[in-house]
Amino acid sequence: MNRTLCLNRRSVVQGGLFGVVTILGILHRPDRAISAEDDDLAARFKDLSQNGNSTCSAKFTDSIATMPAMSRIRGSCCSPMEMKRYVEQVRGLTKYRAIPIIPPDPYDIPAATARQSIAYYDLQLTGDEQKAYDYAMANSNEKGPCCCQCWRWKVFGGLAKYLIHEHRFSGEKIVDVWNLSDGCGGGL
Incomplete structure (x- = not known):
């Protein structure tokens, strides 16, 4: 003993x-x-930063509707990814894992999830809901769901409207989701 x-x-x-x-x-x-x-996260970072298919073109936004449901939108669309920021984002998004429509990795998004979010983009919000959305637009790092009005703008704009309408997310929580989901690359 x-x-x-x-x-x-x-x-x-x-x-x-x-x-x-x-x-x-x-x-x-x-x-x-x-x-x-976290070797797994480092390996994912390496793969996503070197093998992305994401672009900012309008054609890419339209192509999401015809992508097979199991295909994925991967990588950064604007600037090179940064490991430190990527780890912060993936770890930060774990607090939302109970809501399946929120992608757990901002650089690896299932096409089916993107389509589901885009469907909410044209949702008309009530007055208070719109105030939450407007707050997020004014206060997120990119001053919107993305730095430009590409596929991410529609996907994450629709996601925000869904979260505000269905889960009663505040503008502050949408800012958090958008900032953690920023897939433009680079750091803060």
Whole structure:
């Protein structure tokens, strides 16, 4: 029994030392700490940043309607993706995982989800609902659902209207969703 207790104490001490070393690594090189912390996320980042199909063209917006439901809209449409920001976004979006229409990865969106969101783009909101939408337009990082009126503008504009109408999201919550879902690339 004493041997077991001794082994457990050694494991705790070793685990504590590993934690300190990990934290020091994060403080000195946060870019490396993120990829070392989550190899799967780093692999997804690499794949999405190098193999995207997203563009800002009007034709791309129209093509979403004919994409197979299982196809995906991947990568950044404007600027190169940044690992640190990508990790922040994916981790931040986990708080909305109970609402399936909110994509959990802003750079990997199922075509079926994009179509579902676009369907709400022309939804007429009530007065208070419109105020929430207008607040999001004025206060999000991109001053709207995206930096330009591309497919993301319609997808995330429709998503916002759905969330406001069906889930009673406030303008502040829409700002959070839009900022976390920004797929233009780059940092903040």
